[in-house]
Amino acid sequence: MKHILMWSILALFLNSCASKSESPYNFNIQIDPSLSDEAQSGRLLLMLSTDDSSEPRFQISDGPQTQIVFGMDITEVVPGEDIPLSGDIFGYPYASLNDLPEGTYQVQALLNRYEMFNLSTGHNVLLPPEKGEGQQWNRKPGNYYNEPATLNISSGGTYEIVMDQKIDEIEPPADTDYIKHVKMKSEMLSEFWGRDVYLGANVLIPHGFNEHPEAKYPLMIFHGHFPNTFRGFREDPPDPDLEPDFSERFNISGYNIMVQQEAHDLYKKWISDDFPRFLVIEIQHANPYYDDSYAVNSENLGPYGDAITYELIPYVEELFRGQGESWSRFLYGGSTGGWEALAVQVKYPDEYNGCFAACPDPIDFAAYCLVNIYEDKNAYYYPGEHRKVERPGKRDYLGNVTASLRSMNHRELALGTKSRSGQQWDIWEAVYSPMGPEGYPQRLWDKKSGDINHEVAEYWKENHDLRYILERDWETIGPKLEGKIHIYCGDMDNYYLNNAVYLMEEFLESTENPYYNGEVAYGDRAEHCWNGDPNLPNHITRLRYNTMYLPKILERIKESAPRGADLTSWRY
Template sequence: MKNKAVCRLKVPTLIAILLALAWACTAGPRGYTKFEVTIDPSVRGEAAAGRVILLLSRTEKFSPGPTGTPVFGLNVDGFVPGAKALVDETSFGYPVRSIRDIPAGEYFVQAWLNVYTTFTRSDGKIVKLHQDQGEGQNWRRSPGNLFSEPVKVKIEAGKNATVTIRLNKIVPPIKPYEDTKWIKHVRIQSRLLTEFWGQPMSIGANILLPKGYDEHPGVRYPVHYVQGHFPRGRAGRFSENETSPAFKLWTADGAPRFIQISFEHACPYYDDSYGVNSENVGPYGDAITGELIPYIEKTFRAIGEPWARVLSGGSTGGWISLALQVFYPDVFGGVWSFCPDPVDFRKYQIVNLYADKNAYTIDHEWTRVARGGERATDGNLTYTMDQENLYEEAIGDRSRSGGQWAIWNAVFAPVAEDGYPKPFWNPVTGEIDKATAEWARERYDIRAYLEKNWAAIGPKLAGKIRVYVGRMDNFYLNEACYLLEAFLGTAKDPAYGGEFQYGDRGGHGWSPFKGDEMLRAMAAHITQNAPRSAKKDWVY
């Protein structure tokens, strides 16, 4: 018979272990540092609804983001001076989920209040969102938002403490744009958007005039509509610095003479509306094409015909420009789309909304692999899908972060019962809602829309679609472009007659064009498609 190993404890040792276990069970949770945020009456007297955002950093630089410093968010309503908004363990945080788990040490802390407006929409839903104040939906630059001076605090392990942070600063108004010889600015109140949102809503544009505009008062010009993020008064990359390459290209002898226009259509969800009609965002597509463009083209001597309107844009602007061409084929005459946001939802970046179970991970029998959200052109990950989404959730729940995933939910998804967008996936777990994805398929999946409707709209789009993207696009946007090209390559009666170009190792924003090559290609396209009776006096 083999000897058995026997573990013997002395009685005093056993008693000590049992006492320690009993203390652990009765001691309760360890202490931690909480933060009380208050409004100084000198900066705001009335009650506010909004999102309290608390920033922490080991240095005086706060860098909230998918790979940045900690941020915690808390919704408030009826928040008045003297009231206290408590940021505690229940407040959603990123990259540290709970403020209880912040390690001991010294930190700089700053609080913000992103102020919400209450909208009573035409669909009967009442929602609280941040109304853009001319900044392009940016909570750190929005006039009227409140913030505190950064303060240094010491967090001690296991110790209960409450630190008061006073919101005693307010973001000042933004200086209005000033017209110049080259760039003019317009802003109109939109009847369609005002009716949808239940309060006055405006859209605007920045207009870059061609060389010789004033010297040729009888000439009407083609228009290049440049799409993109909030342009802050700019019209494309033009600079009024006469020594800059952009100025020299625009004013060179023999250069194509266009009016070049960028839209300003920041909405309550993002720095632009994505330029289409949406159940959550409103009828921006109709407002842009039916209200803003007619006003601009009448005011600034545009030719005002579809063949004389071309579109371009990159990333968000790439999707907007392509969507405007596809959904309004009778309005525009051609599109040059660069690295567009997902044009096929089987590659929503690298998520298949229709087939995948989870947006954040790929599960195997024994392992779970995180999906990339952004990559470098050498293949290394910058951050993962869940990191970017969880960061946005901390900044603003219910798609109110002002971020990329928030606006995609707002534009592409239906309205949920509470009036906010019904997300494609659970923002915390990443579990995909297949019903929501299917709802979006025929509405905003551009490839699916084209495939279903090609017989009707194909004749209006032949020769008008051009797409350019790098094969190492940092956000994997080339993947959906491959799928779009695969369909268009098989389209018949008519053939699509456009082009796709890909840049080897090209990252986000890759372009095959240099200098004014694209403008010259646009001018040639317009000339080719103009009626024989059309004047060509804009060529001078």
Template sequence: PGGSAPVGFRVNNDVYKFWTEDGNARFIAVSIRDATPYYDTAYSVDSVNSGPYGTAITEELIPYLESQFRMIPEKWARILAGGSTGGWETLAMKVFYPDIFGRTYVWYPDGVDFNYYQLINIYNDDNAYYSDFGWVKTERPSARDTHGNIRFTVKQENYFEMAAGPSNRSGGQWSVWEATYSPLGADGFPQPIWDQVTGEINKDVAEYWKENFDLNYILQENWEEIGPKIAGDVHVTVGDMDNYYLNEAVYLLKAAMEKMENPVSDMTFDFGANQGHGWKGWSPANPEKALALQEWLAQLSEYMIENAPEEVEKNWIY
């Protein structure tokens, strides 16, 4: 989701060698494009504003592809992967459709817990634009470099989007989050999570977000049902200097998943020291280098071969 699975990887001769070697699983890569009037993706979920894309993908697109191409229509054979927006989408699709998808790679995802919506706690903070320390109010940053230098603030970015297009039609990042997560407003557009001029947070909208799209909250509240279907299938990576502070929500997800029982989650996490947005993990062969595409493909191959039922003939895999 959010682009082809290996987005950001560098294709080289090593990928060709992997693809042509005997004994490796074969894949069909599907890049899901689900643009809306609000953004170039609908986040691959059902939304009252953007439409029922989650249902369309799982009940129409995937069955159609599996009927037209040499694909194995089984959960273990459907692997999800994506980064940033696609990272959130992969986890959301795994959470909302746990019977459909197998191994899931979540790379530097958008906020998976709205206690850290970037650096905003939509439940406890009164204002999105400022951190109130009592004796001083400071504009809350939205983006940084990996040395910690602030690029721009939440207020600056929201003001830019407000100027670029009203009613979440700017095509910007904060706009698409509202378009995806919010209830329908009285004007027919997404109801804002906060006043775009003042930054004052609407707690009723925040509660709607929590119940419908806070992935960490949904997992914890529904673990008895979801847990047995996703345990051991999810791997999350993020740099600990993610440029948009997305690592903070991942820390909360990790802490929650480590407490899960019956079953234990076995959700795995990698945090890249001093790594920014776009980090997918370290090379297993050389921990000082980034994970290469052929190394990731080898992981997929191992997963497919290990999980293929005995009745599946080898010529379907190799």
């Protein structure tokens, strides 16, 4: 009797294991042959949503209101063939399709299409090309998808989905009297990527540009995420018919009207009689990994730092009568743009005359948000003898956490393997990591488990840890950076970026021969992306990058311009 009972328990256990390995849901997805007769490769995404206010492809986020996505790589799939999705396919926020609750969903599939890039390193890699949208998988022209279908998902069901739609091409923005859009082929980047690669710039030209052909202008480089056109400049007053919206981020009604008003106020300053005349550019350097390149040289992205500094900047200055001298070039930006402003100043100290870095991405990898990549063993958890605690990934100014570092990375992994999600943590890997044997970035940590690769961390340290590089090389680059470094950050930055700023400040204040003679400032209880104004709220100052540092820039020019520099032609 005892043996019979044991065999019965074992049989129940084995049946339970077998049932768990079988998927309760099966999806067959096709590419409609009307879209293409060529085999397709890319990342196939299956999205399900219980919110019908918009398409599921626009509802995948890090926050609590995210909807559901599962993803798998496909290679050379012929349109019309079934692509089965079931079982343990990886997903977010559910780890696998097996975990999906039964229910009624809006269901949508999307193929983020990849192309083969033949790199100068000899590697052939499949990546999503940039198509003018700034590397956004849910808006990329040419990607396939279906209109959302309402499906009742229940155990044992099989569901057929046909992707029969293609995202339209993007119409390029038109030039105006003040805003010009230029592109140039980069020989450096074209050689690396094995195809023609172009850099772009949205250029805000000074009032009176055509009337003063003798004038040559200083250049302000406004670093940041992909700009379709120049942002924050508007000749017309706010639209009187614009319905006020609600900004959940800032908890403010009518923020869209405020944005238009600030843009129009910049226009009025721009054309006023006593406003200094200068050029401002926003750079377009989206690439197969992200909406910008981080403006530095990288094993995986190529020589974007050199291409921007030595190809694009001189090209713009020649077209629009820039001074073309290092004393007349300044860098500023926030978040990604803040890191870029500081990194470019540090890596090209002779080419620029000052940086204003607001809420920069981690500038010391000992505080890579809440991870010390050199000492911690795991990125996702604080260790303990008897339990482990998840590291937060995002908070508000009161400390309320809305995402963990693990969940943020798992969302990216659902969207793309091999650092191809087009998202934040993956671009940091693509920029900072060495190239792996297959031609893709080496992982800093295992994307599922969070276990850190400390050999990769050491590569990051030597090549892209800005605080470490400054300390290592201060004897040689310090004299070239005196008075050029300005950093601003809220002390309750949503992504804990202030932690790295504290470490950077500690080093900068210790500098000698020379003392860095710059500025580091913090906003009390200020979130991402506080940029240095202690008197106005964050939601206003973030709209004033192109004027708020101007007094300090003009003072810097006065103090540092060499004898004989043109300080008058642009002051009409």
